[in-house]
Structure formats: structure tokens, C-alpha cells
Amino acid sequence: MTRTPHEAYDELIRLSRETALLESCFSLLGWDHKTYMPPKGSAHRAEQIALLAGMIHQRVTDPKVGELLTIVEASDLAREAAAPAAVNVREIRRTYDRETKVPEALVTELARTCTQAEDVWVEARKQSDFARFRPWLEKVVGLKRQEAQALSDGGPLYDALLDAYEPGETSANLARVFAALREDLVPLVQAIQGSGRQPDLSILQREYPIPAQEAFGRAAAAAIGFDFEAGRLDVTTHPFCSGIGPGDTRLTTRYNVHDFVDAFFGVLHETGHGLYDQGLDPAQFGTPMGSAVSLGIHESQSRLWENLVGRSRAFWEHFYPQARQSFPGPLGHVSLDAFLFAVNDVRPSFIRTEADEVTYNLHVLLRFELEQALIEGDLKVGDVPGAWNETLKRHLGLTPPDDRRGCLQDIHWSGGAFGYFPTYTLGNLYAAQLFAQARRDLGDLEAMFRRGEFQPLLGWLQAKIHRLGQRHRAADLVRVVTGEPLHHRYLLGHLRGKFGPLFGI
């Protein structure tokens, strides 16, 4: 049956939406799995998930999609680069090509191997036993190299994997920006360590009753703009945000009665992701024009609300009186200054997920270096522990006491997620550069925060980023919004501006 380009485009969009609906069922299965599913339901859940994953893969790689794309691409419909139709066609094409380039057998083999490797990793980490994990990591790296070869257009193998998380980004560009960042971060960390100042962290480890933590976190999320009529906040072991679909965005966190920071900034972080999901255009659901740009841009939204807003003095000038009311015991006699210093502690540590705003990026840079070398074949899996420890020493002056607190700490590699790590630091860099532009556009943001006004900033993010869907790739989006390419000076400026006064350096 021959179709006009318009008919082909409409059919392409219909298929794209249907697949997205199926993916959103998949998301709900995942959310339920981690929140409310009874323990004995896991075998059945695995079968449900496998079935939907297969159906989704089949739809994404359906040759019909390729035929429709060819019809539309030959027409005028996809000509005007930033027009919605052109954007949708560009990105559907990208996904189709990626998904069809990798042989079915390799996809299956990767899925099976990574599931097993994750299980082995869990045990190996527990016992800090890299030797046990090594053969599995070798298998995973081998398969990911095959995948990269299948995907590669001739550039570095690593870039083909990076592209899954950060479409259009290159390792060369990242290496340049990250090297400059490192150049400035290392002395900053050293200066902070040399300052002789340290906050009193014990005030954050007092007893913070969990119901009050939950109420306070929920109130803060609502105050910065999260719509709880269109979302939820639940408890899971590992916090996450799941955008099920329009009107349904779900956050999770975890509570520890002796840790104020973990749950609260966790909620702000996930709320940042959630605000992005809630800000997508619901009319464009299921198409690239209604989807998030990349992991890096997604992370920029979470980091912006968590760190640039949530750890600022202005934010706490507004919220601290409420915090004291919510936690009269632990905070009743703590000054705003002491509290602020404590939530902005900086010190080198072994575990990335517990790291502060400054040292966090050095953890990421280490992983970026090592995973590039692994995928390009310049580092043997057997040499990972040594390389890890040597690099951490170089970046942070520390040597992990064991691999559990070293190269075995993250789940990513066991699951085959090579190319994921850099999006964390990209998120921090994007956040700072976007925030600086928001300040230029909106004026005194801090004065607004002090008054509890977050809508101007959220509205700006919605207009400049959320509502645009995938109109621009990440690097272009930053250029369009801020007028210049990604540069680390904004993050550095933010860090120096905040930590300089705090540590008197």
C-alpha cells in the first residue's frame, strides 16, 4: 500500500505513541516492583517484564518503521530542521538505526549476561572479591565492544555507547571539558582541605523523626512546584523518579532517622527529575517532541534543584524556620550558619554516591577515564583495581582500603551501562551554565528564593527546556539557551562562590 508522506508521518507518530504507551506500562511494572509488589511476586514480574521488553523491541525495530521513515524523509515534511515533524523524524530515525544495527542474538546475549553479571557483582561487592567479578566483567566488556562495533560509524568505539545516553555527544568533547574541570577542581579540593575548617556534621545525625522528614520533604517538593495531584512520593531502597506518563510522575526516597541529608536532598534531586517529566508537553506524549533530551539534561534538572537551589543560603533563609518547627529537637538550637555549613560539607571520600558537590565530579572523571580505556581496549579488566586506586589517589589523594569501596562500588558496569557515568558530571555542568543564564534572564533569583518564590525559575526551565522536548540535542540546547557551548567555568564559579566564603579560601 502506497502512502503519501503525510499519511506515512501520521502512521509513524501513531506507532511511536503506541510503543511509548507500552513502555509506560513497562515503567509501571518497574515502579510497582520496587514499591509495593509482594516478595513472592518477583518470578512472575520478571516474566511480565521480559514479555513487554520483547514486544517493545519488536515494535521499535519493525521494518515498517524503516519504510515509513524512508517515505517521509524523501519529502518536504522533514526539511525544516527545528520543525516538530523534522525533529520527530530525526529522532525516530536515530532510535530505529541504533536498535536495528545490533544483531538480535547480541541483544539477547547481552541481556542474559548482564542479568547474571549483576547478581555476581552483588555478591562480589559484599565480599570485596574482584577476582570473582572479573570473568563476568570481561564478558560484559567483550559484548559491549561488539555492540559498539555494530553501532559505530567509524569514530571511537566508546562514543557509540555514550550516544545511547547522550545523543550526539563525543568523548573528545567530554575529555576536553572534563580535563579543564579537573584542572580547577583538584586545587579547589586541596584548598578546602587546607582551610582547617570543618562543619559540625553531628547536627545532621541527630534524631529526625521519619514522619516529620516525610512531611517536610513533601512540602518542599510542592513548594518548588511538584504537582502531587499528578505524582506521588514513596519509599524504596534506592531513590528514583519514574515518569509513567502525562499526569503521572512518581518519586521515591528512603528515610534514616539519623540522617537528615540523605532523604531530604534525595527528595529534592528526584523532584528535579520529576519537574522535568511534569514539564514535558502532554500533547506530544510518545513522540520525541514530548520526550526528555538526554540523561545529561535530565540530571541537570535534578542537580539544579538539589544543589544550586536546595543547598543555597537563600533557599534555607526561606525554609530554615520551617525546618526548625518540623525538627525542634535536633535543630532548635542550631544556627542557620551552622546548618548551612553542615549541608555543604566538602571532603574527599571513597563512595561516589555519598560524595559532596565538589569531589563528586572527580569520582565521575575517574570512571569516565577507565571505562573509555576498557572499551577502546587500552585497559585490561584485570588491571581495573590498580588503575582505579591509582586514579583516585591522583584525583582525591585517597586509596580505598578494599575493592568494595573502590572499583566494585557501582552497579553500572555489571549491567553494561558504559557511557552512563559522564552524564552525571554533564548534568552538573549543564545545571550551572543554565542556572547562570536563568539569573541573567530573571534577575535576583536568590531574592525570590528567600521569599519562597520558585515559580519564576521553574517557568523559565519549562519554557527553555521542558516544553521543547527533543527539538535540540543536549549540546545544541545549551548553546541555544545560554548563547555559548558547554564550559566548565559556570560550575567552577558556582563552587568557588559558595565554598570560598564557607571555608574562608
Add this chain to the structure above:
Amino acid sequence: MTRTPHEAYDELIRLSRETALLESCFSLLGWDHKTYMPPKGSAHRAEQIALLAGMIHQRVTDPKVGELLTIVEASDLAREAAAPAAVNVREIRRTYDRETKVPEALVTELARTCTQAEDVWVEARKQSDFARFRPWLEKVVGLKRQEAQALSDGGPLYDALLDAYEPGETSANLARVFAALREDLVPLVQAIQGSGRQPDLSILQREYPIPAQEAFGRAAAAAIGFDFEAGRLDVTTHPFCSGIGPGDTRLTTRYNVHDFVDAFFGVLHETGHGLYDQGLDPAQFGTPMGSAVSLGIHESQSRLWENLVGRSRAFWEHFYPQARQSFPGPLGHVSLDAFLFAVNDVRPSFIRTEADEVTYNLHVLLRFELEQALIEGDLKVGDVPGAWNETLKRHLGLTPPDDRRGCLQDIHWSGGAFGYFPTYTLGNLYAAQLFAQARRDLGDLEAMFRRGEFQPLLGWLQAKIHRLGQRHRAADLVRVVTGEPLHHRYLLGHLRGKFGPLFGI
């Protein structure tokens, strides 16, 4: 591609399981919709549900299924009537024929009309405005008659609809059993009313703190055998049980601080459904051999635990001390006799869902009479209110003050569920007949209940019913287990045995 009968059978089972997996995703969407979905997620949820419903219908009616059935049916595989393969083929054939007989256009038209009719019904009930609902009920009845004509094998139209809920049952058989039941029930109700005795209901309307209600209900559900590692209990407006799949059975209830009965017996009722779902053979999931027999048999399990066990003296001889500890305020000074009498109150009322064990069935019989007449064309929709009131007068001696408390009270007809109502009374009848057999097989059940031993009864139900899946249709199952066809004397015997002494008649 030609297949051997074995290959065809294996493929049939594979398809059946896959469809069941998809249905179980559908169930989770429904459960989540009623429990945790944020309000603004409903439009998106409707699209997810429509997509899966369409995919499931497509799979169930796939001509490939018909071809595979034909191959298997021509072989020896399906010969031995009660063998698993024969049962699976028989029931897959039944579903395939039913689903393919109704034209796609009628299915769509029915789905659309019923969705709208339900909305109109909600409003019409609120305002007790039958005139408003009438044209919609006329449309629904018209379409259901068309559906019945498409499905009918020449018997009464109503039977073709009844068959959806109670495979193999006939209105002639039901009419016979129900008439005999009515014959005995009406004088029993009159005798109870004439006894001059009434329990003190106010003791059940005292303050029962909701957390204590929840803990007590959960403990009782666990005590009778519900596995909370393989299930949950949540709160919804209308209680239900959703068997998501092996290891995952979810109950809901609702709490009212001034109503002990509603939540507690609601939990027992749904637990009865849940025990059936948890008792199905997980290895047979997704095939008729791993599925429940019918709505009537499902209801027999819920009624058995709710009424025959849960409202018995023996049950409360075990649980009442715990109840008094859980609710020292309202029950501290209430004797077991007074409590038992209150939870076994009998009095004619307007609303089916609030009716007691005795009058409940008369409400069902009324609906059975009327809906048969509607589908057979012997009753005009416009005459429903009059017929309703006249029949209620005849059964229970009452006339509803308005249609809200009369023919507008139930959702079923607006949603096209004609043939559903009789399964409620079938459930009561099956429950009593099965329970009598269990007593014959196991001995003094009441002595066991008094000691808090429910495993013998549950084990019996699992062995005789749950584990058999759809090996027998409902009527046959009852015959196989109890040695005789369905008869109302067991229900009557139970009711007389309990209410005779209570009301001194």
C-alpha cells in the same frame, strides 16, 4: 508450516500463557488505578488500558489459535476428557469461539456505550432519576441482545450471556434451584421478623480505631491462611481482590471508624477470593488448568470464609478474645453472645450490598428475574422501576422510597454485565454445599475453628477445588466433590441451623 499435534498444542499453550501475562499487566494497571495512581494520571491510564485490551482481544481471536485448535482437536491429545491437555483445549476452544463470534464492530460499540452509560448511571443514581438513565439502558440492552444473538446456539438468549460468567450454566437450571430457594427463604425471613428479637447493633457502631481494624483484619486473614509474602492488603473505595499472578494476589478493603462489620467481613470475603487465587497451580499459570472455574465458584470461596466460617460461633470463640484486646473500648463490656447476634442481624432492606446472609439472595433473585425478562424481550426498560418495586414487595415486603434505593442501585446493568448477578447466589449455594461436604470429610470443623485451626479446611479446598483449575465446569465440580448436583438444602440448612437458635424460631 505443518505442525504435529504435540507441536500445535505446545504453541497453543505458549500463546495462552503469553496472553495471560499481558492480562496480568492489565490487572496491575487496574489495581494501581484504584490504589495509588495520582488523580491526574487517569486519562493516560485509560489509554494504556485501551491499548492492552485491544492487544489482548487481538491475541485471543488470532486465527492462528483457531488453526492450532483444529490440529489438536483432530488428534488423540484432546481425547481423555479430564486430562490436562483435553481440559486446556476444551476451554481455549470455548473462549476462542465466544470471542470470535461477536463482530468487532459490536464489541467496540458495546465498550463505548457501556463506558458512557456508566457515567450517566452515576449521575442518574445520585439524583434518583431513572428517566435520565432509561435511554442508555435501552441502548445497552439492545446491544447485549445483539451480542447474545451472535453468541447463542439456539437456546435462551440470556444463557449466552450467563455463559460468560458461569460457563455451562443455564437459566432453566438456575430458575429451578432459585425458585426452590425462594420458597423456603421467604417464610424464614418472615419467621425471623415475627420473632420479636433484634440484636443491639449499636455495639458495632462504636469507635473502632482504623489502625486496630487494619491490624485485626490482617491478622485474621493471615490466620485463615492468606500468605502476605505473596499478597497485599490496601485501601480502596470499593473492596476487591486482584490475582495479578503466581505469588502476587492483592486484596483491598475500606475502613469506617464507626463500622466494625464493613471492613472486617470485607477483608474475610476478599481473603476468600485471595485464597482461591493463591491456591491455583502456579506451574499451570496462563492455562485453563491453572485458572479459576467461574465467578460462582470464586464467590463460593469468598462467601464460605466470610459467612460459613467468619460469622460462626466457633470462629468467634477463637477470635473474640483477640477482638476485645484490639478494641477494648467498644467491646470491653460486650458478651460474645451479644457480639455474635449483632454480626448476624437479619432484616429486610433496600440495598443488596448491605443485606444480610438471608435476605441477600432475595435481592439477587429479583435481579435474575428482571434481567432475564429484559434480555428475552419480555420486559421493557421503561417498566423496570415498576417491576423492581413490585418484585421487592413480593420478596421482602418492602417498597423502595425512590429508584436510587431501587432499580438504580447497582452498576452492573449500566456496564452491560447481564448474567453476572446469579453468580452471587450461586456462590452462596455452592459454599454451603461444599462446606457440608468438608464437614463430612474432615469431621468437627467447628472444634478446629475454636482452636484456631483453619489449615485442614483450606487444605481440603485447595485439594478439591483450587488445584484442579478448570478441570471441571462449576456444576460438574460440585457434583464430583459432593456427590450430588447443586441443591439449595445445604444453604437452607446452614441458615436455619444458625438463625433458628439466634432468633428462637
